[in-house]
Amino acid sequence: MNSLTALSFLFPLFLLSFLTGYQGVEGLPIRHPWPRYRHPWPPYRSKLPVIGRGHFFRPMRPTKLFVFGDSYADTGNKNITEGRAWKFPYGISFPGRPTGRFSDGILLTDYIGRTQFYFYMTNIYDLPEIYDNIYTRNIAARFLMLKTPVTYHWSKFGSRYLNSRIGMNFAYGGTGVYNTSDNDPNMTDQINFFEQQIKDHLYSPADLNSSLALVTLSGNDYSNFQEKNPDGDILGFQFNLTNQLKADLKRIHDLGVKKVAVATLQPVGCLPTVTVSNDYKKCNDSIEMLVSFHNYYVTTAVADLNNQTNSNSSFVVLDLHNGFMSVLTNGTGFPKFEDPMKPCCMGVSSEYNCGDMDKNGTRLYTMCRNPREYFFWDSVHPTQAGWRAVYTTMLPILRKILFF
Template sequence: MAKPLPYLVSLLLCLSLAIPSGARDERGGLKRRRLENVKLFVFGDSYADTGNCPKSLASSWKEPYGITFPGEPAGRFSNGRVLTDYIASFLGIPSPLPYQLRKTGKESSALGMNFAYGGTGVFNTLAKEPNMTTQIDLFQQLVEEKLYTKQDLNSSIAVVSVGGNDYATHMATNGSLQATFTESVINQLAMNIKRIHGLGVRKVAVTTMEPLGCLPAITASNSHKNCSETENSLTEFHNQMLTKTVQNLNNETGNVAFGIIDLHRAFLSALKLRGNHTGSSKFESPLKPCCVGVEREYSCGSTDQMSGAKKYTVCEKPQLSFFWDMIHPSHQGYELLQ
């Protein structure tokens, strides 16, 4: 099982309140064995998706995705494990079953379920897959069908990873961004996580948004040398509003029902950013992706429609790349977030 991410310590501090007092040892620490009873429900985008996107459409089901883990394409937008896998490992449980695989019989839904779809957001995006509201609808349907009991939900945790695709879609369709759009994203996100909690989930943790200006899709314009200050400022504004909103929600509920997983800080730490420039890092070229299309119109996983020839290249040492493709961290990138 993958080793836990250091930054998930903050998640445990938030979620430990969901564990019954009897699950603590004589020092007040958590008994790891009792965490195996926790059910994990996941909502969001490609950072959390472990196999929900359709095989006929998503690059995550094409080579070379999955070459590090599990050794072949398995629906994860990386060469290996993604955020969901590491959070589950940290909690001492298997990665929850993707919603689309719930009827295969190959895995059990007893430990939770993953409703995340790559490319989606709080609102509708350029992807046609279910947005967050619809993902929660799917979860509610399972609750109403009594797949999960009240006791199940009382020992459950929800993780939400969403936001980047909303901004990408808004910029692509409108060309500019106003502060009011960020407010609408945060307000809808707040409604969504309150709804998850209202369905019986004890603790809901939402990720801050990664520094968008550091994604290879953005840094390609300067040969992956520096992050974009413009996009990173947008990200920081979003995260400040998100943090304040989560604090307000906790004040409303009178307990720590909602928490933050600081993915933004984790990225900055792993990339060793100094301003918008990378410093000393474990990675050879921190902002450069490992898997890229051979030309502008191609991307990681692309093939020629006629011949089937590969239209992408993969770096010689994926373990030295923080980013796998133009958007997503590599297996090693996720592993070293802190």
């Protein structure tokens, strides 16, 4: 009875404080660090042109990012029970645990997703300085991760609103334009998933008309072809492959996506899995010649597609090959690397890979002390720092891509 009396006495006081006081949970001050595109996070000052007083000039920009491809773009679609991207030490640099990304941290996909936001905060060439700071700013890092599209595999566990807010990543590591030994969804399947979501009204025509599609292809089709047809006609296969890729790009655009960016093939002849034979010192010229043919076909396909759509910018090429080579051979980009072709994490012998362990839990790989000093994370994929270096070389073209 005493407790009921006390409650009846306290309830009017609670009601009075609720109606007249601050309605919220006390914690950090509610001063949002980024009032919508007006005041950049200190100490960074925006260098965007100003029209009138206090108004930024804001060109049309993509509001959603749709990603198709393989491990160079996959941010966690692979099943947790499959693939080494869900094993330690993947993700060790960020966020400190495996996330399904084939790297020690974030990928080009994440950097591009964040670029859409940062172009409204600062001059694009200030970005390396910003990223140096957010390594130690966990709150900022968590906020920025919202700019990375949700993965298709995990979208079934999220809300419809969250899934539709900033786009979706359909890329699966180990896949290609055609079927590969991984048996995960190939490019056609990924586009089928996207088309079904459009039919389910997850994305409106207006959403698609202000969206960007990123398509990556890192060579799984070629390795799969060589494995099954060691004496096969690789040039004929290459011609058919790039024609199918062209059809896939057109299909994405026909579904309503306003701008489609396709990455060129990276310098496969410079990957650690190839250069290990010469102590990671020299690229394989024969492989690089095949890569140059592939990239020529892709560039030609993009030009043809733009002619068909009477547009100079509906389809764009993201020159991943030049971005890699600028860092590997010319030392451009940010940061720099002393021995750029040597990987940070590698198996103890050729039969093992980064992340492999025996039945007793003993590591069958070695890892460098600081992944930020290495361009390559494992035998194929760049580190977070490596992707960042490539990204900084691409900033001028990314600015053109992201502003319609």
